Amino acid sequence: MSDRTGRLALANLWVAILSFGVASAMALMQALSRAALDLPWRSAKMYYLSVTAHGTLMALVFTTFFIMAFGYVVAERTLGRAVPHRGLAWAGYWIALGGTLATVAAILSGKATVLYTFYPPLKAHPAFYIGATLLVVGSWIWGFVIIRSYLAWKREHPGQPAALALHGMLATVIVWLIATVGVAAEMLFLLIPWSLGLTKTIDPELARMLFWYFGHPLVYF
Amino acid sequence: MNVPLYEKIWMWAAGGIIATFIAIVLVTGVGGALQPPSHVETIDPTRVFTDPRFAHPAVSVDANGATVVAFGMMYGFTPAEIRVPAGKRVTFRMTSTDVTHGFLIVGTNANTMLVPGYVSQFTTVFQRPGEYLIVCNEYCGLGHHLMSAKLIVEEPKP
Numbered sequence: 001m002s003d004r005t006g007r008l009a010l011a012n013l014w015v016a017i018l019s020f021g022v023a024s025a026m027a028l029m030q031a032l033s034r035a036a037l038d039l040p041w042r043s044a045k046m047y048y049l050s051v052t053a054h055g056t057l058m059a060l061v062f063t064t065f066f067i068m069a070f071g072y073v074v075a076e077r078t079l080g081r082a083v084p085h086r087g088l089a090w091a092g093y094w095i096a097l098g099g100t101l102a103t104v105a106a107i108l109s110g111k112a113t114v115l116y117t118f119y120p121p122l123k124a125h126p127a128f129y130i131g132a133t134l135l136v137v138g139s140w141i142w143g144f145v146i147i148r149s150y151l152a153w154k155r156e157h158p159g160q161p162a163a164l165a166l167h168g169m170l171a172t173v174i175v176w177l178i179a180t181v182g183v184a185a186e187m188l189f190l191l192i193p194w195s196l197g198l199t200k201t202i203d204p205e206l207a208r209m210l211f212w213y214f215g216h217p218l219v220y221f
Numbered sequence: 222m223n224v225p226l227y228e229k230i231w232m233w234a235a236g237g238i239i240a241t242f243i244a245i246v247l248v249t250g251v252g253g254a255l256q257p258p259s260h261v262e263t264i265d266p267t268r269v270f271t272d273p274r275f276a277h278p279a280v281s282v283d284a285n286g287a288t289v290v291a292f293g294m295m296y297g298f299t300p301a302e303i304r305v306p307a308g309k310r311v312t313f314r315m316t317s318t319d320v321t322h323g324f325l326i327v328g329t330n331a332n333t334m335l336v337p338g339y340v341s342q343f344t345t346v347f348q349r350p351g352e353y354l355i356v357c358n359e360y361c362g363l364g365h366h367l368m369s370a371k372l373i374v375e376e377p378k379p
Contacts, residue, residue, distance in 0.1 A: 044363045051360075115360050119321050121337060122362065204321055204336050 005076045005083045011093055012069035015100065016062050022104075023057035026050040048113045055116030056107060056132075059218065061100050064135060067176070068096070068142045071169050075146050078163035079153040085145050092141025099134025102127045117211060118191070120202045126195040133187040136180050143173040175217050182213030253330050256343050266337035269318045274340070286310035293322035293335040296364035298355060303370065305347060306377045312344045323359030326372050334359055347374040 029050040033042050075083055083089060105127065106112040112124035150162065150170060190207050193199045224232075249255075269275045269292055278290050278299045286309040292299055293315065305311045315324060317335040324341070325332045333341045347353075357368035 044366065048360070048363060048365070113363070117360075119359075121320050122360075203338065205339060208321075208336075 002076065002082045004086055005072055008083065008086065008089055008093065009069045009072040012065045012072070015097060016065035016069060019057045019061040019065065019100070019104075023054050023062060026054035026057070030054065045110060045113070048115070049107065049110055052113050052115050053104070053107045056103065059116050060132065061103075061135065063218070064096065064139050065100075067172065068093075068139060071142060071146050071173070074165050074169045075149040078166040079149060081149070081153055081156070083145060083149050084152050085148055088141055089145045092138040092145070094138075095141070096135045096138025099131040099136075099138065102131030103135070104131075106131065117208075117215070119211070120191065120194065120204050120207050123195060126192065129187050129191045129195055133184065133192065136184055136187075139176065139180070143177050146170070146173050172220075175220055179214045179217035182210045183215075186210035186214075254345075255330065262340040262342070263338055264316050264340055266316070266318060269316060274314070275316060280304060282306060286312065289313045289315075291315045292318055293324065293357065293361075293368070294318045295320065295362055296357070296368040298324070298357075298368070298370035301370045302373065303355070304373045304375055307347055307350045307374045308377065310344055310346055313342065315341045320361050321359055322357045322361050322368070325356050325358040327354045327356060329353065332358070347372075350374045350376050 027050075030047060032039055033047045033050070072083055072089070103112070106125040107128065109125075112118075112128035114122045114124045114128070118124060118128070146169060150166060153162065186207050190199075190202055190210070194202045264272055264274070275290060275292055278292060280287055280289050280300075280303055282305075287305045289303055289305065289311060291303065291313065294317070313324075313331065313333075315333070315335050316339065317337040319337060321337065322335040323332075324335055329345065329347065331343070331345050333343055335341055351374055353372040353374065355370040355372055357365060361368065
């Protein structure tokens with residue numbers, strides 16, 4: 001593992017581990033709020049806030065950063081060459097991290113208690129939607145870098161088959177790119193303009209359909 | 222193409238798992254009489270109270286069965302108590318006045334979402350008389366867990 005790709009993978013992995021940790025603490029909070037114990041801060045608001053944080057961090061943030069870290073490792077290990085476009089890859093990392101922090105800040109401040117499915121017309125703070133969109137944009141850059149790694153290797157090794165693990169990773173990237181079209185369309189055309197007050201109404205069925213266009217294949221990581 | 226036996230076993234196993242999953246969906250779907258969630262009748266969610274279809278939420282019974290007109294609203298159902306005859310076809314027509322709610326009659330296959338702007342409709346039969354709990358099973362806000370109603374299935378009058 002080259003140092004440069006290693007640092008990139010580790011940076012992504014740390015975000016995955018930290019979000020897993022916070023999400024686990026939120027799961028504990030949920031369990032405690034259901035227990036017959038007289039604990040402080042027990043309220044419906046805190047319960048649904050912790051459900052939202054747990055779902056969003058586990059299903060969306062942890063999975064995305066983990067697959068990005070794992071993708072960089074698989075690409076370099078199986079292809080035996082450093083990942084190209086490292087500047088771009090780091091830009092994708094910072095975009096995704098910035099977006100995640102905005103989303104988490106919106107949730108933890110109690111302004112985005114909409115669960116991880118965020119069905120409208122339950123409305124969250126715009127930072128929740130914009131942050132989640134930036135996380136997806138960062139992951140698109142990651143997908144581009146993984147595909148470019150493979151293409152660069154292919155040019156250097158004409159006629160040779162690539163390792164099975166890399167094919168698995170490319171399939172993951174393709175599924176991810178197809179799936180995120182749904183949530184990106186939902187965010188850009190429905191939720192963000194609506195949460196900013198630019199549009200007055202929203203179609204909840206259309207939003208839900210676009211969400212599950214994304215949410216269903218999301219589980220195939 | 223020459224595929225090694227070991228790979229063949231894994232490919233058949235993967236195919237078998239997919240076939241099993243599809244079979245489970247079909248068997249439980251048909252066995253539980255699951256229906257696709259309603260049709261595409263729409264309604265202005267800001268005018269539910271004055272819309273002739275929902276202005277009088279109540280149960281109407283005729284010779285063929287009953288029709289229930291109801292709506293969900295943060296954090297309750299109207300009507301809060303629904304009485305229907307046992308063994309007859311009961312058609313539910315419902316909507317929401319605010320956010321998306323769920324409508325589950327616990328212990329039956331009556332389970333749908335109430336989406337603002339749309340009318341949810343389904344027909345079912347309750348064979349066993351008794352009292353059933355109706356709950357909202359779609360997160361709708363901080364009072365979600367308080368949102369419930371009652372269904373009373375009555376023996377048909379002789």
